[in-house]
Each structure stands twice: as structure tokens, then as C-alpha cells.
Amino acid sequence: MHTELERFPKFTIRNVIGTSGCVGEFDCDVLFADGQSGYMCADGRIFYRGKFSYLENKARQAKFLPDDPDFLSHLSADRTYAYFDSYWGAIAELILDRTIKWEKMKYNGRTPARRGLCSVCSASIDEENTGYVAGRGAHAGKMACDKCYPAIVKPGNLSFIDDGTILTQIRGLK
Numbered sequence: 034m035h036t037e038l039e040r041f042p043k044f045t046i047r048n049v050i051g052t053s054g055c056v057g058e059f060d061c062d063v064l065f066a067d068g069q070s071g072y073m074c075a076d077g078r079i080f081y082r083g084k085f086s087y088l089e090n091k092a093r094q095a096k097f098l099p100d101d102p103d104f105l106s107h108l109s110a111d112r113t114y115a116y117f118d119s120y121w122g123a124i125a126e127l128i129l130d131r132t133i134k135w136e137k138m139k140y141n142g143r144t145p146a147r148r149g150l151c152s153v154c155s156a157s158i159d160e161e162n163t164g165y166v167a168g169r170g171a172h173a174g175k176m177a178c179d180k181c182y183p184a185i186v187k188p189g190n191l192s193f194i195d196d197g198t199i200l201t202q203i204r205g206l207k
């Protein structure tokens with residue numbers, strides 16, 4: 034498993050059951066509502082988004098159904114994936130996807146400013162606080178501020194999702 038993912042909860046697939054998804058188990062307690070979206074990632078590049086649902090009376094066991102049915106053919110039994118909830122998974126995917134071409138945003142006073150929020154820290158991006166914008170592809174138009182881009186996005190650094198965040202927000206422990 035990609036070293037950036039080691040600290041996150043693990044989900045090991047036990048069975049891929051045709052088109053209805055796969056079943057597996059977590060290595061620890063995680064927090065999710067039945068049927069809630071989440072992500073699995075093994076290699077630090079490809080994130081599989083889908084829905085997790087509980088299996089009856091089976092602690093730490095769950096079913097995962099990827100949003101894109103084509104992903105099922107990529108998932109294999111006995112392989113272990115890092116688990117992310119939908120919020121942190123969307124951010125982690127943006128940071129670890131090396132195919133995204135980020136461009137520095139510049140305003141020359143003539144073109145209207147592109148405004149938005151940093152996808153990592155939610156800081157405002159506007160004429161004064163510029164940042165970087167993702168080029169074409171699935172993440173086109175996503176933005177990263179001048180602080181998050183060099184520190185987090187460019188190096189592909191997930192350390193800002195600290196152990197406390199993983200414990201309370203992803204695992205749901207107090």
C-alpha cells in the first residue's frame with residue numbers, strides 16, 4: 034500500500050459478488066451511515082468512490098458498491114484498500130491524482146476574476162488571494178490556494194489529515 038495511506042482505516046475485500054458489489058471487512062471501527070458514500074484507495078492514485086452498507090450482525094464487515102460499475106473489475110479479493118469518508122476522500126483524491134495539471138491563476142485586470150474556494154482548506158480565492166486551478170479532466174475547475182498548493186497538493190502530502198482527524202471524523206471515535 035502507498036505509504037501516505039498507511040495511517041487510514043483499511044478495508045480488505047473478501048469476495049467480489051458480480052454486479053452487486055463486493056464484501057469485506059475493516060481493520061478497525063469506522064463511522065458511516067448505512068448506504069453512505071466513501072472511497073477506497075490502494076495505490077495512492079486511483080480512488081474508487083461508492084456506497085458502503087452494513088452487513089447484518091457482522092461487526093466491521095460491509096458491502097461496497099462502486100458508483101462506476103466498471104470499477105468492479107478492478108477490485109480483487111484479499112486486496113486491502115485505505116478507507117476514506119466522502120469528505121476527506123474527495124480532498125485526498127484531488128491531492129494524490131498526479132494526472133491533474135494545475136495552473137497558477139493570474140489576473141491582469143482585464144479578464145474577470147475566477148472566484149471560488151480552496152478545495153483543501155476552503156479559503157476564498159479571488160483577485161487578491163490567487164491560487165491554482167485544475168485543468169481539464171474529472172477535477173477541472175477545482176482550486177487550491179497559495180498556501181495549500183505548495184505545501185499539500187504539489188508534494189501529494191496527506192499529513193494535514195492528522196491522526197486526530199482520522200480518529201474523530203473518519204473512525205468516529207471520541
Ligand SMILES: [Zn+2]
Nearest residue numbers: 151154178181
Ligand atoms: Zn487552501
